[in-house]
Amino acid sequence: MPDAAKPLLSVRNLKTCFFQDEGTTQAVDGASFDVFPGKTLGIVGESGCGKSVTAQSILRIVDRPGRIVEGEIILSRADGSEVDVVKLKANGREIRAIRGGDIGLIFQEPMTSFSPVHTVGTQIMEAVLLHSAVGRKEARLRGIEALRSVGIPKPERRIDEYSFELSGGLRQRAMIAVALASNPRLLIADEPTTALDVTTQAQILDLLRKLQQERGMAIMLITHNLGVVAEMADDVVVMYLGRVVEQGKVDDIFHDPKHPYTKALLQSIPSIDSTPRVKLPTISGSIPHPFNRPTGCPFHPRCESFKPGRCDTEVPLLKPVGEGRTASCFLYQ
């Protein structure tokens, strides 16, 4: 019985930078949050706010020239021990055991996530063989089972097909199958439904929920779609320009947002109840250029509650604003 109070994954003050000739970009600038076993954490934010880089940092697969420069990522393993992922040797045996073994990852675009010249089966079997000490025959059987468990019909045939022979929805399911082939305890889903049509979206989300219940698996759902978050998540983290601006239970966030950014985000969702023929509220301004980060609070140029002298000079830290909720805003500090 997993210890529900102890987080499965604990990210503390994570900072990841990209060092380029033109300048240095702070993709993640001090992110902190927890993922609990069997629960779903939704990470929301606009494009470029550092959600994907956070996910990649957790698995230590950030592309060059990116690098984790500070912070801790504490993973609680099956045997109860804890390990700080940041301190592990890059591409060493331990982190490779974690990748796919403890933590699985699925991407937005299933077509390009599969090798165009290998069969789906090869890739699933590879995942199985890497993390369990079984032979090829057994690995193939497990692969077929994995395909079946994600709802792919005739998996014993599909396993020998290439990714381009599958339809979009099936491909996404296959990708989930590959990620779950070794029974990871955490599944990180990076925009899993963004490239899908609405019907397939619903199917995939149902599938994820079902798999979560069956396996007691935690899900870290990264998306910019607030609707998906409302449907799937238990806890929510809101990110902006690489920082966590607010964090809390899904109901709290949606019904009582604290941070101005969260408020503005929720306001800008078109709703069937909103007054017709009234301009849709948007967030003024645009996301600053990565080389042009604002001083102080990164949101202050676009914030309605901007307080000159404070918000543009000091950086607000993530502090509790209620039970089980935190926000980084001077309105509450």
Added chain:
Amino acid sequence: MAELVATPEAGGQAEERVAVATQWQLMWWRFRKHKLAVGGTLVLIAFYVVAIFADFFAYADPQESDAQRSLMAPQPIHWIDEGRFRPYVYALKGTRDPLTFKRVYVPDTTRKIPIAFFGRGEPYELLGVIPTDRHFLAVEGASASQSLFLMGTDILGRDLWSRLMYATRTSMTIGLVSVALSLVLGVVLGGVSGYFGGIIDTVIQRIIEILRSIPTIPLWMGLAAALPADWSVVQVYFAITIIISLIGWTELARVVRGRFISLKEEDFVMAAELLGCSKARIIFRHMVPSFISHIIAATTLAIPAIIISETSLSFLGLGLRPPAISWGVLLQDAQNIQALVISPWLLIPAFSVIVAVLAFNFMGDGIRDAADPYL
């Protein structure tokens, strides 16, 4: 940890400069960063200066032969004369070695012949119009063609330095003429193929594929050998350029076709069509400017192959023939290995070829990277 964040102001200024720069300015900035490309360009400028002013840089008549001077080794230049910077060479006495019967040249240390830069020599017409007698290198108090042999002589006693200067002119220009022809063929056929698509595209594509699958050198050899022996030097020159460009256009056509195909789908082309622009206007005013830089890059990269082809053909005796002078013609003398071992300076034109080709490749690469860094 050091300050990682760029200040807003500095960032803003840099952004501004980049935002208002023209396409060519952006290209130039990117090109400048390529040290090798810039180096290559400078080398090429030097080559073309020599090509244009060959008469100025040569000091002897390239055709003047003298058996008494056959196969002289390059003369070393002595730079300091009695403590002062006054370059000179020693006069050479030619005698026959009694044992090997080969000609040997012994420097006569009693006769120093000073070298003058920009001195007076044989009269000629600069650029074909301005009469002058100034040369890059000249000799005081004697005739340069009798006393200066900076790169030695060939078997007929002709001064190699002067021949090299004229060879540079021929070899560097034949490349330009040929590539111009390839360019026209490539742009027209590639453009038609890419823009109109369909059956025209298929046919032209197949032709290109066929041409690319044929080994070119045997074909050129055959065509070049078929040229009548009584054609003048100039006629042969042009015939060779035409032959070479008839096969070389395929690469350019491919680039042009690729560009047209990807541009056809662009929204701005559709916008122009909807505005009612004629096809010609769309092609020339809207599409062509966006890939002109790629064409320049591809053209620059096509020239080295042409230079090598001409050099190869002339080396075999099938391309330009004497009395024409090109690098290939000069290298014909280097075919015989035994002769080469005795007179290795006959290989010097090979280095001109290599340097020119390298320079074109570097420059072309720089242009291509500047035109589209994501290509």
Added chain:
Amino acid sequence: MISYIVRRLLLAVLTIWAISVLSFMIIHLPPGDYVTSYIASMSASGSAVSEGEATALREQLGLDKPITVQYAKWMGLMLQGNFGMAMEWGRPVSDVIGDRLTLTMVISVAAILFTWALALPIGIYSAVYPYSFLDYVFTFVGFIGLAFPGFLLALIVMYVGFAWFGANVGGLFSPDFIEAPWSIAKMWDLTKHLPIPAVVLGVAGTAQLIRIMRSNLLDELRKPYVMTARARGLSEYRVIMRYPVRVALNPFVSTIGYLLPYIVSGSIIVSLVLSLPTVGPLLLKALIAQDMFLAGTIVLLLGVMTVIGTFISDLLLMWVDPRIRLGRQ
């Protein structure tokens, strides 16, 4: 898959046809015809040919008929394996060409193998560690390789061999084996002599292939499936070799199609400099002597061999790329 094979086959046939037309042109371009040169060479060796004999010969060879008929007759003869007489040698062309064509293909293939063996690992390294010191070194050396036309490299190699080692590094066989019939020993001798021609021929192609591999692999390395593979827990070596390299291999393999004509082409001049008993020196002599039958036939046969080689490479590509095998565009 079948449509792919059929298309490539059709193209090959079309190419051979084009080459045959070009070869025919080469044979007939110079003034005078076969009979004129025949008479000339006969009178050079002392015997005279009468007018009547000349006319009869012309009729027999169909030289008085229009050019299209001549072409058809010539093609007919070719397909039967009758390549005509080599003027200067007074022997059938097939005799004179003999081994040379095979040897040409042998050194060409050796050069391609060398090129691959070098370009593949260097290309992979340059893409995985771009802008590193070794990458710059390889790029620079690659450029130098591009700039050295084969025959210049051959010249320099010969010169160095002669001047510094006093050895003649040319030729494909040791003196004892030149006239000997084919045997295992002779083949081993050939293999011992292959490295220098193969390297000289292959260097320029290597540079191009390295660039192609490097740029293709750089593109593939950026694609999501590489990150997915890494996220599965694969070792870095396997992540790179099993996936993006495998994908980038496809355009690499498809380059043989254009590499082969390039290398066969270069072998002509290189074999002249290195005095190799291949088709090159023979072609040159034929052209200088205006023995157009021999020359044209050599051009035709070279072209045909190259096209066959290209077709084989197309089949190879099909085997390597499942997308072609399964008929997906």
